Amino acid sequence: MDDTPPAAGEVGPFFALRTGTGDPGEEGYARIGEGYRVTPEGVAAPLLRARVDAVAASLRTDEPRVAASLTFQGLAARLWSLALGPAALTGRVLDLRPDQLWWNPARTAPDDLWWPGPPRVHGDPAGVAGQLAHTAYVHLSPLHTATVRAYRVSGRLLWGNAASALAGSLRVLHDWCRAQGREEAADRAIALVRALLETPPLRDSGTLTPSPLAFRRRTCCLYYRVPGGGLCGDCALSRPPWPERGAGHSGPA
Template sequence: MVLLLFVHLDPAFDDGLAALRPLGGFFVLPPPGPPPRRLPTLSRVYGDRAPDVHDDPLGFLVRKVEAALRAPEPRIAASVAHQGLAARLWSVTLGCAAVYGAVPDLDPRLLHWDPDGSAPGDLWLAEARARPADAGTVADTVLHAHLVPLTASLRARYRVAAGLLWGNAASALAGAARELDRRPDRHGGTEAAARVRALTADLLAHPMLARAGTLTGTAFRRRSCCLYYRVPGGGVCGDCCFRRPPRFPTPPRSSPRAPSG
C-alpha cells in the first residue's frame, strides 16, 4: 500500500519558506511537512508532566539547561529555557513578516518541537498557512497561542515570577527585531526593516508586554531580570534592569515575592 502525504502550502509560502534561509539561526524553519521522527506538537507540551523526552519535553529541556549551566536552582534554568523558546517563535514570525509580508499560522497543533534539537531542526511546521503580518494577528499567533500557556506551565511547575517571564518574552522579541534591523540586506532591505521596527513597537505596547521594559529605537531595557547572573560565571545581560550582578542573598527583583512578579 502506498501512503501519500499531502502538505498544505499557502501560495504566500510557495517556496517552502526557503526565503528565510539567508537569515540563519533562529529565523529558519525546515520546509513544511511532517517531522522526520516522533516529535510532540507544542499543544502537547504546555502542561504535560511525564518522565521522558517525548512525554515531558518541557521538563526535559529545563533539566538539560540546568545541567549545562550548572544552575543552582531549577527556576533559573526554566527562565533561560523560556527565553530561548520565546526567541525562536518571535524570530520565525518576524522573519516571515520581513521576507514575505505575512506570518505563518503557528497553531500549536501544527508545530512540532524537539527539546533536544537546535535551530532550525527544533521546530517543524506541518502546514504553511499565511496570516496577515499586523500586530493583532502576530500577538494571537505568538503571545496568546504559545507564550500564555508556556508561561502558565512554567509558573506552576517552577514558581517563576510572571514579571520575569513577560520580561523574557519582551526581551526575546526586541532581540529578534534588532537582529533583523542589523542586516536588512538579508531580508528585503530598509523598507522591510522599517516594517519590522513598527511591528515590534506595536507588539511591545501590547498589555501583556507594555510593562516589561522600554524600547528606544532598537534598544530595549527590561524592568526584570532573567536570573542568568545566578549561574556560575554568569553576568547581567545587555538589556537587564541591573547594571551589575546583585549581591546574593539579596532577593532579585524577579523572585516570586518581588514587585516584578
C-alpha cells in the same frame, strides 16, 4: 529541510522552519502544545521538563527556576523570530498552531521545530501586527502559565523575558535588513515590535530606542545566578546582586 518563507530563513537559523513530509514522531519530535500542559499538582509536562533539565545541565545550575526562566526566553526567541521575520519581509505571518507544530528540544535551530507539509499563513483580517501577536501568544501564553505554576517563576519576569527575546529577534532581523538594503522591511520590523511592546502583556516590560536600536528591560531573567554568569546587555540591574557568582562573561542580550 525547507525554509519558509525563503527570505526569512536567510536571516539565520532562528528564522528558519523545517517543513516538508515525514513522520516527526519517528524522529523524536512531539507536538509542542503537549509541552505547555501542567498537572493539577503543578508538575510540568515531560516535554518541557526535559528541556528545562537539559538547560540546567548545560548551564551547570542547580536552580530549576533559573533554568525554566532561560528555557522560556530561548523558546520565546525562536517563536518570535518565526513570526516576525515573514511579517517584516513579506507582510505574511505564519499560522503555527501548537497542535500542529512539532518540537524536538534536543535539537538546535532550525531543526528543533518542524511543520510537516506546506506551512500556512494567516488569512484573517486582523492586520499584520494582530496576526503576529496571535502566532506568538497561542504559544507563549500557555507556556507562561505552565512555567509559573510548575517552576514558581514570576509571571512579570517571564513577560520581561518575552519582551527581551522579541527585541533580540528584532536586532538580528533589523541588522540583516539594513545589510541587504531592505530599509522598508527594517522599518516595518521596528514598527511591529513597537506595537507589541505597547500592548499587554508586554506593555511596561521595557523601553525600545530606535537609534541606535536598543532595548532595556525592567526585570531580570536570573542569568546572573548561573555559575560564571553575568548580566545580560538589556538587564534592569546595574550590577549582579551576588558579585562572587556574577563574575565572568555577560549573558545573552
